[in-house]
Amino acid sequence: MSLFAIGLIGLVICFLLIFLRMPIYIAFCLVGLVGIAVVRGWNPALVTLGTVPYTTASMYVWSVVPLFVFMGFLALHSGLAQEFFAGIRKWIGHFPGGLALSVIVGNAGFGACSGDPVSSAVTFSAMCLPEMRKYGYSDKLTLGAVGAGSILSGLIPPSLLFIVFGAITETSIGQLFIGGIFPGFILALLYIATISIMCWRDPAIGPPCPKSTWKERWMAGTGMWALIGVFAVIIGGIFIGLFTPTEAGAAGAFIVLVLALLRKRLSWDDFKNVLKETGITTGMVGMLLIGTMVLNVFLVITRIPATIASFIGGVTDSTSGTLWVIVAVLFVLGCFIDSLALTLIMVPILFPITSQMGVHPVHFGIVFTIASVAGALTPPFGIVVYAISGVAKDVPLFDIFKGVMPFLACIVGLLALVIYFPSLSLYLPQLMI
Amino acid sequence: MSENEGTGLRSNHDSPLEQLITRLLLRVLLVGMGFVVIMMLVTVVHAVGRYGFSEPIPGLVEMSSFMLVIIIFSSAAYTEMNGSHIVIGVLVDKFPQRVQAGLDCFMYILSLGLVVVTVWQTIKRGLFVEQIEYMSAVLHIPHYPFIYIAAFCWTLLGVAILIRLIHFVGRASGRITQ
Numbered sequence: 102m103s104l105f106a107i108g109l110i111g112l113v114i115c116f117l118l119i120f121l122r123m124p125i126y127i128a129f130c131l132v133g134l135v136g137i138a139v140v141r142g143w144n145p146a147l148v149t150l151g152t153v154p155y156t157t158a159s160m161y162v163w164s165v166v167p168l169f170v171f172m173g174f175l176a177l178h179s180g181l182a183q184e185f186f187a188g189i190r191k192w193i194g195h196f197p198g199g200l201a202l203s204v205i206v207g208n209a210g211f212g213a214c215s216g217d218p219v220s221s222a223v224t225f226s227a228m229c230l231p232e233m234r235k236y237g238y239s240d241k242l243t244l245g246a247v248g249a250g251s252i253l254s255g256l257i258p259p260s261l262l263f264i265v266f267g268a269i270t271e272t273s274i275g276q277l278f279i280g281g282i283f284p285g286f287i288l289a290l291l292y293i294a295t296i297s298i299m300c301w302r303d304p305a306i307g308p309p310c311p312k313s314t315w316k317e318r319w320m321a322g323t324g325m326w327a328l329i330g331v332f333a334v335i336i337g338g339i340f341i342g343l344f345t346p347t348e349a350g351a352a353g354a355f356i357v358l359v360l361a362l363l364r365k366r367l368s369w370d371d372f373k374n375v376l377k378e379t380g381i382t383t384g385m386v387g388m389l390l391i392g393t394m395v396l397n398v399f400l401v402i403t404r405i406p407a408t409i410a411s412f413i414g415g416v417t418d419s420t421s422g423t424l425w426v427i428v429a430v431l432f433v434l435g436c437f438i439d440s441l442a443l444t445l446i447m448v449p450i451l452f453p454i455t456s457q458m459g460v461h462p463v464h465f466g467i468v469f470t471i472a473s474v475a476g477a478l479t480p481p482f483g484i485v486v487y488a489i490s491g492v493a494k495d496v497p498l499f500d501i502f503k504g505v506m507p508f509l510a511c512i513v514g515l516l517a518l519v520i521y522f523p524s525l526s527l528y529l530p531q532l533m534i
Numbered sequence: 535m536s537e538n539e540g541t542g543l544r545s546n547h548d549s550p551l552e553q554l555i556t557r558l559l560l561r562v563l564l565v566g567m568g569f570v571v572i573m574m575l576v577t578v579v580h581a582v583g584r585y586g587f588s589e590p591i592p593g594l595v596e597m598s599s600f601m602l603v604i605i606i607f608s609s610a611a612y613t614e615m616n617g618s619h620i621v622i623g624v625l626v627d628k629f630p631q632r633v634q635a636g637l638d639c640f641m642y643i644l645s646l647g648l649v650v651v652t653v654w655q656t657i658k659r660g661l662f663v664e665q666i667e668y669m670s671a672v673l674h675i676p677h678y679p680f681i682y683i684a685a686f687c688w689t690l691l692g693v694a695i696l697i698r699l700i701h702f703v704g705r706a707s708g709r710i711t712q
Contacts (some may be wrong), residue, residue: 119621119622119623119643120622120625120626121625121626121635121637121641122621122622122623122625122626122634122638122641123621123641123645124614124619124620124621124641124645125619125620125621125622126619126620127592127641127644127645127648130648130652131644131645132649134648134651136698144641144665147651147655147660148655150651150652150655151652151655151656151658151659152659154580154652154656154684154688155603155659155681155684156654158602158603158606158684159599159600159602159603159680160599160602161595161598161599161602163575163602163606164577164598164599164601164602167567167570167573167602167605168574168577169572171567171570171571171574203652274582314693344581347577347598348577348578348580348581350574350577351573351577351578351581352577352578352581354574355574355575355578358574373564376563376564376565376567376568376570377560377563377567379570380563380564380566380567380605380608380612380613381563381609381610381612381616381618382615383567383570383605383606383609384563384606384608384609384610384611384612384614384618384619385615385618385619385620387605387606387607387609387610387614388606388610388619389619389620390606393640406545437622437624439620439622441620442620442622455674476669
């Protein structure tokens with residue numbers, strides 16, 4: 102049997118185990134172990150299992166993960182997200198659909214602290230739904246905006262997916278963060294345009310709120326200005342070469358912690374919860390990374406990425422065509438697989454293909470991330486939609502899926518822009534010091 | 535992020551032993567997360583020292599790497615106990631409860647076997663690294679204690695998997711309904 106056939110069978114078994122509800126990190130390790138044993142023998146396979154997990158866990162590049170996760174949960178538990186939303190509301194709430202627009206801007210701002218769409222979706226659903234109902238907003242618009250807005254956390258730095266992509270492909274995480282700024286803001290603008298058009302066509306779904314005075318606007322939650330400050334420190338620091346991403350994560354977490362303590366917004370119990378949730382997320386991500394690295398050894402031995410690369414190269418030789426094929430594959434897989442798992446499974450396979458075609462790693466990283474986070478909104482898996490449904494129990498799941506559909510069109514539009522205009526993702530990284 | 539988040543094993547069926555183990559795993563996780571706070575502080579001091587006083591902390595990368603080992607491995611077992619590792623239930627969720635539990639039993643027997651082998655291999659690796667006195671380049675910190683910590687945490691993960699397996703067996707046999 103050829104190496105490729107063994108690799109392919111291994112991948113099929115891996116997917117089978119995953120869909121039979123085996124924890125993904127275990128499925129990766131198990132298939133990696135047995136696969137290496139089949140190709141090279143049991144001794145090298147066992148040595149791999151004894152060395153790769155420790156080597157992976159001790160890679161400095163991953164230190165950025167717990168720091169940003171810690172910062173995100175600190176911001177969440179100290180009420181910064183809520184304050185940011187309240188502040189933005191005072192600025193733009195009086196426009197038609199203003200509260201929905203505030204959800205989008207609030208998510209963009211919260212995305213600067215949390216790289217996790219699910220946290221954003223849960224936070225904003227619980228926070229916004231009662232208030233937006235009070236002002237007569239339709240649930241479909243509210244929850245559609247919440248779901249779509251949460252995706253911004255995956256794009257606006259610091260995004261967990263960028264960190265993972267950068268570490269797996271040895272692409273600069275700082276460049277990915279900076280490269281994600283334009284696409285993230287363009288997506289926010291597309292969402293805003295969509296909400297405005299929807300409310301223009303049917304004003305009843307998003308009536309304007311009472312106008313705040315200028316004094317009220319400027320006095321709007323200190324949390325709003327704090328989040329803007331944290332974003333400036335993280336992104337500004339990376340952009341001008343003051344910080345590495347790890348240092349930016351540490352500085353951001355430190356600032357948020359100090360702010361929370363000074364403003365007495367973090368009790369000891371809150372802090373323990375922050376640590377617990379940071380641990381759960383870090384443990385989940387860390388073990389997935391370990392599993393991926395073990396599986397990767399097997400994939401590389403069987404030359405799976407190289408063979409698939411030459412196959413796709415045979416289908417189309419245009420760069421944009423290849424990217425669209427990849428996007429289509431990710432959209433389909435994203436309907437069933439979480440975006441983080443998708444990144445870990447597919448990046449090692451797809452990255453060599455695009456590298457071979459001369460696609461800039463940052464450009465590919467951003468296209469990949471946009472396409473993989475979109476799956477969080479699509480049926481049947483749509484993890485963000487399920488997370489929202491867990492909070493808004495009285496709204497049918499189908500209505501939430503319907504609510505996010507117009508925003509999915511925005512994501513496809515953004516993908517087209519980023520694929521055909523690589524400078525949208527490459528211009529800022531090229532200016533980095 | 536995890537599809538099965540919150541479907542961990544905290545229920546009225548938990549025996550005192552399970553509750554004790556859960557508390558122990560949570561303590562281990564919290565100790566590990568203490569290193570996140572330390573890493574944050576050390577990194578901030580390093581950055582401030584580098585720009586403010588031209589005196590960065592030597593060997594920060596090594597220190598952070600060792601802390602990362604503790605952070606990642608210490609959190610794995612509680613995450614498992616809490617049911618927060620990512621699983622895809624889109625297919626199996628449609629099956630009858632007992633079939634689901636039967637499948638979970640099979641998957642967790644395989645998982646337990648894998649973890650046992652990993653513990654064995656990690657200890658072997660630790661012994662080897664201790665023997666050759668492999669150390670970090672700048673601070674000369676030996677690697678083997680951290681490899682043993684990893685082995686210990688893999689063992690805790692094995693315990694968490696075993697407890698979940700026992701629950702799945704109970705569900706498959708109809709003794710536990712939830």
